[in-house]
Amino acid sequence: MNPELSHEEIQRYSRHILIPDVGLEGQRKLKAASILVIGSGGLGSPVSLYLAAAGIGHLGLVDYDRVDETNLQRQIVHGSSNIGDFKVDSARSRLTDLNPNIQIDTYNTPFTSENALGIAKNYDILIDGTDNFPTRYLSNDVAVMLGIPNVYGSIFRFDGQASVFYAKKGPCYRCLFPEPPPPGMVPSCGVGGVLGVLPGIIGTIQATEALKLVLGIGDPLIGRLLLFNALDMSFDFVTLKKNPKCRVCGPNADIKELIDYDEFCGVPGHQHEDEPNLANGQITAVELEKALAGKNPPLLLDVREPHELEISALTGAVNIPLGGLAGRLAELDPGREMVVFCKTGIRSQRALDLLAAAGFKRVKNLKGGINSWAEDVDPRLPVY
Amino acid sequence: MATLRVPALMKMYIGNQSEVTLQGTTVAETLNDLIFRYPAIKFHLYDDHGELRRHINLFVNEVNIKDLNGIQTPICDFDRLILLPSISGG
Numbered sequence: 430m431n432p433e434l435s436h437e438e439i440q441r442y443s444r445h446i447l448i449p450d451v452g453l454e455g456q457r458k459l460k461a462a463s464i465l466v467i468g469s470g471g472l473g474s475p476v477s478l479y480l481a482a483a484g485i486g487h488l489g490l491v492d493y494d495r496v497d498e499t500n501l502q503r504q505i506v507h508g509s510s511n512i513g514d515f516k517v518d519s520a521r522s523r524l525t526d527l528n529p530n531i532q533i534d535t536y537n538t539p540f541t542s543e544n545a546l547g548i549a550k551n552y553d554i555l556i557d558g559t560d561n562f563p564t565r566y567l568s569n570d571v572a573v574m575l576g577i578p579n580v581y582g583s584i585f586r587f588d589g590q591a592s593v594f595y596a597k598k599g600p601c602y603r604c605l606f607p608e609p610p611p612p613g614m615v616p617s618c619g620v621g622g623v624l625g626v627l628p629g630i631i632g633t634i635q636a637t638e639a640l641k642l643v644l645g646i647g648d649p650l651i652g653r654l655l656l657f658n659a660l661d662m663s664f665d666f667v668t669l670k671k672n673p674k675c676r677v678c679g680p681n682a683d684i685k686e687l688i689d690y691d692e693f694c695g696v697p698g699h700q701h702e703d704e705p706n707l708a709n710g711q712i713t714a715v716e717l718e719k720a721l722a723g724k725n726p727p728l729l730l731d732v733r734e735p736h737e738l739e740i741s742a743l744t745g746a747v748n749i750p751l752g753g754l755a756g757r758l759a760e761l762d763p764g765r766e767m768v769v770f771c772k773t774g775i776r777s778q779r780a781l782d783l784l785a786a787a788g789f790k791r792v793k794n795l796k797g798g799i800n801s802w803a804e805d806v807d808p809r810l811p812v813y
Numbered sequence: 814m815a816t817l818r819v820p821a822l823m824k825m826y827i828g829n830q831s832e833v834t835l836q837g838t839t840v841a842e843t844l845n846d847l848i849f850r851y852p853a854i855k856f857h858l859y860d861d862h863g864e865l866r867r868h869i870n871l872f873v874n875e876v877n878i879k880d881l882n883g884i885q886t887p888i889c890d891f892d893r894l895i896l897l898p899s900i901s902g903g
Contacts, residue, residue, distance in 0.1 A: 472903045560903040585900040586821040606899040608867035614857070615822060615868070618902035628903070656895065658821070661831065665818070667872045667895060670880050753826075756856030 431457035455644045462643040463487040465552035469516040471628030472558035472582045474506035479636035481524040491536040492516040503625040539699040542687035545571045555579045562609040563690035563698030569602035573678045582631040589631035589657040592650045596678035599652040604672035612695040613779040712793040714802040727766040732780045741810040751776045770795035815892040826854040841884040870897040
């Protein structure tokens with residue numbers, strides 16, 4: 430039995446109830462539904478706003494991050510007054526204001542192999558609004574193991590993808606992408622950028638699919654993937670089939686419990702853009718300034734994208750974007766001392782790892798990236 | 814001549830275009846034509862063993878070549894190919 434609606438709820442949701450495909454019974458289904466939104470960022474913002482407004486009775490929000498200024502260009506559930514707040518607290522405040530009739534549970538923690546099943550078991554549907562490969566594979570595997578749909582969305586610059594991965598009725602994320610890309614080959618939005626409205630479009634499609642699943646109406650994106658391009662304003666669809674060799678949902682699946690997703694993807698799932706993974710071979714901006722003034726200055730290797738050089742650059746640096754570095758190693762002299770840098774030190778750490786694996790032994794990573802150089806050495810450069 | 818749609822992630826390697834017209838009677842020949850004209854994209858398509866990278870999918874007229882005949886899938890004039898890598902942004 431779905432819960433009854435109060436008179437106030439009937440008034441609030443009247444535009445839904447007027448649709449014959451929804452009606453009173455449909456609105457009761459929405460009230461009875463539980464949906465977990467993984468990530469309260471670009472995708473999670475429109476998803477959670479529209480699901481709350483639509484009257485989903487129980488929403489869960491998972492995120493461990495805090496709101497910062499660079500989020501506000503697209504993460505519309507948060508506001509300027511929330512900078513520094515935990516995202517789940519900021520989102521809950523906004524969603525409660527939007528719809529005080531619903532239950533919102535927040536999980537102010539990374540979504541990990543240790544806690545994911547325990548959190549997700551309380552929900553009917555997962556929404557993948559994450560921003561990294563380890564958590565995407567984790568969300569998929571959790572959904573497969575719990576037998577619930579995983580409403581998928583992903584974005585990069587002007588491109589978006591959306592689908593419903595539901596192993597009971599069609600393929601899962603691993604059927605399409607059995608393995609993640611090599612570390613560093615596919616940049617995140619924090620590195621490559623994203624048009625602010627793009628998560629609005631893809632997130633709204635995810636919310637639409639979730640509502641259709643709850644209502645049991647329409648033709649969900651199960652077995653289909655939507656490819657959106659904002660520049661061409663094109664919507665392409667491709668057909669997806671179950672992969673009989675899928676390691677998590679295939680007939681001979683060998684992944685029966687959650688694995689170490691950071692290891693599987695070769696990158697940490699939960700790392701702030703501004704907190705590089707410090708390792709050996711670091712050099713600070715002040716130390717680099719001294720080294721550059723010395724007799725044998727190191728070669729500067731800038732692994733950022735070419736358009737980032739217009740924001741800030743170091744004189745004499747060679748630019749090879751991280752994504753193309755593995756294919757251009759022959760352009761570099763393994764015998765020469767080298768300092769590799771990017772915006773904050775994360776991409777350059779990956780470049781350093783790649784160079785070290787290729788036999789380059791005299792390489793250091795500029796700690797904090799060119800932003801650190803701008804803060805500590807040359808304030809004429811902007812921090813971005 | 815078939816057309817290949819290239820995602821934002823990779824268009825920098827093909828002269829900043831999102832679509833390119835290619836020659837070939839199979840997927841393999843079509844990709845060879847792509848690489849011949851834009852060598853920088855090869856590393857992003859193929860791994861060290863010469864296999865299509867596992868995070869890359871290629872669709873011919875909306876069907877995954879994994880569900881057809883792989884890179885030996887025949888290509889006809891006016892076929893539409895879509896290159897689909899995984900992306901992680903959210």
